[in-house]
Amino acid sequence: MKRILLGVTGGIAAYKSAELVRLLRKQGAEVQVVMTKSAMQFISPLTFQALSGNPVHTELLDADVENAMGHISLARWADLLLIAPATANILAKLAHGLADDLLSTLYLAATCPVYVAPAMNQAMWNKMVTQENIQTLHRHGVKVIGPEQGDQACGETGYGRMSEPMAICAQLLANDKPDLLTISQYLKGHKILISAGPTCEPLDPVRYLTNRSSGKMGYALATAALKAGAEVTLISGPVALTAPAGVELIKVTTAEEMYQAVMSKVATQTIYIGAAAVADYSPVLSQPEKIKKQADQLTIVLQKNKDILAAVAADTSRPFTVGFAAETHDLETYARDKLTRKNLDMIAANWVGQEQGGFDSEENALQVFWANGDKSFPMTDKTQLAKQLMALIAERIQAV
Numbered sequence: 456m457k458r459i460l461l462g463v464t465g466g467i468a469a470y471k472s473a474e475l476v477r478l479l480r481k482q483g484a485e486v487q488v489v490m491t492k493s494a495m496q497f498i499s500p501l502t503f504q505a506l507s508g509n510p511v512h513t514e515l516l517d518a519d520v521e522n523a524m525g526h527i528s529l530a531r532w533a534d535l536l537l538i539a540p541a542t543a544n545i546l547a548k549l550a551h552g553l554a555d556d557l558l559s560t561l562y563l564a565a566t567c568p569v570y571v572a573p574a575m576n577q578a579m580w581n582k583m584v585t586q587e588n589i590q591t592l593h594r595h596g597v598k599v600i601g602p603e604q605g606d607q608a609c610g611e612t613g614y615g616r617m618s619e620p621m622a623i624c625a626q627l628l629a630n631d632k633p634d635l636l637t638i639s640q641y642l643k644g645h646k647i648l649i650s651a652g653p654t655c656e657p658l659d660p661v662r663y664l665t666n667r668s669s670g671k672m673g674y675a676l677a678t679a680a681l682k683a684g685a686e687v688t689l690i691s692g693p694v695a696l697t698a699p700a701g702v703e704l705i706k707v708t709t710a711e712e713m714y715q716a717v718m719s720k721v722a723t724q725t726i727y728i729g730a731a732a733v734a735d736y737s738p739v740l741s742q743p744e745k746i747k748k749q750a751d752q753l754t755i756v757l758q759k760n761k762d763i764l765a766a767v768a769a770d771t772s773r774p775f776t777v778g779f780a781a782e783t784h785d786l787e788t789y790a791r792d793k794l795t796r797k798n799l800d801m802i803a804a805n806w807v808g809q810e811q812g813g814f815d816s817e818e819n820a821l822q823v824f825w826a827n828g829d830k831s832f833p834m835t836d837k838t839q840l841a842k843q844l845m846a847l848i849a850e851r852i853q854a855v
């Protein structure tokens with residue numbers, strides 16, 4: 456069982472932390488809650504006591520509480536310190552090493568991984584000093600979850616909303632210690648259809664048109680979805696990979712075969728992720744016999760293939776639809792264009808044709824866009840990146 460110390464600071468999002476405690480316990484974690492004085496103006500310690508099954512800690516020097524744990528022993532107890540919501544004030548205190556209450560003192564005493572889920576007014580979040588504090592915390596190894604964009608309690612719109620409790624749980628699971636929580640079933644009940652790899656469009660019995668997709672990104676997504684508790688169907692072009700055990704694998708070769716396979720499965724799915732590099736064009740004619748070397752020039756006439764992703768998104772009862780965009784230039788412009796034109800819920804864009812990342816490499820970086828937001832995932836191995844993207848998808852599904 457993992458021991459999570461949840462710090463709650465004074466923001467309207469404090470009510471969401473009650474749900475967070477419930478979710479963390481459901482995942483098998485033991486939770487102790489520390490509240491700041493201003494947090495107690497938003498929500499009662501009794502709520503957290505009832506949900507966590509443990510007394511709530513509020514005082515640095517708490518002689519009155521029976522069995523009170525000193526801040527050092529409480530810090531030693533924790534496998535992880537999560538502060539949610541984290542106000543601008545607590546971020547500033549952590550960044551500068553102030554220790555004038557229990558939570559900020561605990562942070563200094565903690566040797567375990569520390570996560571913060573900021574929540575504040577958008578102008579406060581955008582303020583240079585807050586951004587500098589966040590950078591400082593990044594440098595000090597603190598992991599930052601969110602904040603998200605959207606309508607705020609103060610009536611303004613922008614970045615500053617605390618991430619949803621489910622998304623925070625998912626990000627904890629997606630971190631570099633995937634065993635942090637015992638069960639990682641945040642996509643339980645979902646049926647996810649993923650396309651992966653290249654397609655091969657035959658010119659004759661021995662030659663074909665294809666691309667450099669290895670299938671690694673799509674297969675990593677299938678593994679991440681499976682681990683998150685989803686039922687996964689993987690529709691794969693020709694690759695040299697083994698599908699994760701437990702996934703339904705459908706092998707295809709051409710774009711037309713991939714289209715047919717996706718369309719035959721999509722009606723029952725809750726999420727579709729198009730990670731395959733589908734050929735945009737295929738030869739009008741695939742010659743039945745090997746093309747002989749004769750003339751100095753050979754013209755091959757190509758025709759446009761059906762767009763699988765657009766066809767999925769066009770269905771009225773479509774699943775949550777996530778596309779990829781592989782670009783060599785103007786990444787954001789083309790990705791946003793595909794997001795709108797193909798009517799997608801989300802698009803994950805990656806640079807290709809460069810030395811690192813994208814096609815046929817172990818690592819990748821993604822810029823993810825949706826109608827009113829975006830998120831960047833820096834270069835990391837595709838296994839890790841897939842977990843991060845799945846966690847974001849889980850979060851966005853909740854938001855729509």
Ligand code: PMT
Nearest residue numbers: 668669670671672729732733762763764779780781814815
């Ligand atoms: O397989 P790897 O070696 O790990 O590499 C990963 C990757 C680079 C292939 C992957 O991250 C990626 O970017 N996949 C999408 C590649 C692509 O075809 O991008 P696109 O911008 O051409 O297409 C946009 C979207 O439309 C994609 O979701 C694609 O699956 C989809 N599409 C495209 C054409 C078509 N006929 N049908 C489609 O569904």
